[in-house]
Amino acid sequence: MISFKGCHFPKPVILHAIYFYLRYSVSLRDLEEILAERGVVVDHATLSRWVVKFSPLVAIEAQKRKKPSAVSWRMDETYIKVRGQWTYLYRAVDRDGKTLDFMLSEKRDTVAATLFFAKALASSGIPLRIVIDKSGANGAGIKEVNKILKRFGCPTTITTVRSKYLNNVIEQDHRFIKRRTRPMLGFKSFSSASATLEGIEVAQMIRKKQFGLEGSGFAQFAALAG
Template sequence: MISLKGCHFPKDAVLYAVFFYLRYTVSYRDLEEIMAERGVQVDHATLNRWVVKYSPMIAVNARSKKRPTLSSWRMDETYVRVRGKWMYLYRAVDKAGNTLDFMLSERRNRPAAASFFAKALSSNGIPKKIVIDKSGANAAGIREVNKILNRFGCTTKIQTVRSKYLNNLIEQDHRFIQRRIRHMCGFKSFRSASATLDGIEVANMIRKQQFPNTPRRAFGCLPRSQDRCVQ
C-alpha cells in the first residue's frame, strides 16, 4: 500500500493526478487546469513534486502485484536525454510483450547490463533465454549473471540469443515511452528522470492489463471510476 503521510491532499486525488500525467500527453500546467475542473486547486510545481516523489513508490508497488510473465525475454535499451546528455533506459519484455523490468543508467556497459539483469531476475525469476541484439555489453552482462548463479549453486543457465528480428518486439514497445517523453520539456536531473520513467513504465503496464483489477491494484487505491475520486 502506498503511504502519502504528510500530504495535505486526498490520497485518491494525488494518485489520480500522478496517473493522468504519466499515462497521457499533458503538461503540468494542463494537468493543473484539469484538476481545477474537478475541484482540486493545486499548483503545477506541486504536481511535479508528486510525480517525482510518488512514482518510484508506485513502481515498487506495481512490481509486487503484476501478473506472472513468461520465461522467454527480450531485452534492449533506448535513449533518454537528461541535462543535455544521453542516458540509457534498459528495458525487458517477455515474448508476449508484457513488461518485465526497467532501469535508467548513465552508462551502457557490462556492469550496467549486469545490474539490470540482476534487478529483473529478482522480481521475475530466472528465464530460460534472453533475446538481445548485437550488443557485446549485454551479452557480457548475461555471462556475469550466469557466473553469479553458478556460485550460488544454481544449475540453471540462461541461454543468450542474438537476433535483431526477434528483438523487434521490444524495439516496438519503446515507442510508448518515447512518445510520452517527447512532449516533455526535458529532464533536469537523473533523479527526476528515473522517477518519472518508473511511473510511465507502470502506466504502460496498466495499458497492457498486466495487473488484476487494474488500475486500482497497481496504483494502490485508484477507484474503478477515476473521475469520481476528485469530483
C-alpha cells in the same frame, strides 16, 4: 500500503493527478490548468513532487503484484535525454510483450547491463533465454549473471540469443514510453527522470493488463497504491 500522511490534498486527488500525468501526453502546466478547472488549485511544482515521490513506491508494489512472465525474454535499451545529455533506459519484456523490468542508467556498458539483468532476475525470476541485439555489453552482462548464478549453485544457465527480428517486440514496445516522454522535452535531473519513468512503465503495465485487477486504469493504479 503507501502512506500519504502529511499531504495537504486527499489521496484520490493526488493519485488521479499522478496517473493522468503518467498515462497521457500532458505537461505539468497543462495538468495544473485541468485540475484548476475542476476546482483543485495546485501548482505544477507540487505536481512534479508528487510524481517523483510516489511513482517509485507504486512501481515497487507493481513488481510484487504483476503476473508471472514467460521464460523467453527480450532486452534492449532506448535513449532518454536528461540535463541535455542522453542516458539509457534499459528495458526487458517477455516474448508476449509483457513488461518485466526497467532501469535508467547514465552509462551503457557491461556494469550497467549486469546491474539491470540482476535487477530483472530478482523481480521476474530466471528465464531460459534472453534475446538481445548485437550489443557486446549486453552479452557480457548475461555472462556475468550466469557466473553469479553458478556461484550460488543455481543449475540454470541463461542462453543468449542475438536476433534483430525477435527483438522487434521490445523495439516496438519502446514506442509507448517515447510517446509519453517526448512532450516532456527532457528531464532536469537524473533522479526525477528515473522516478517518472518508473511511473510511466507502471501505467503501461496497467494498459497491458499485467495485474489481474478489475476496473479502469486509474482504479488499478489506485489499487496498487493501496
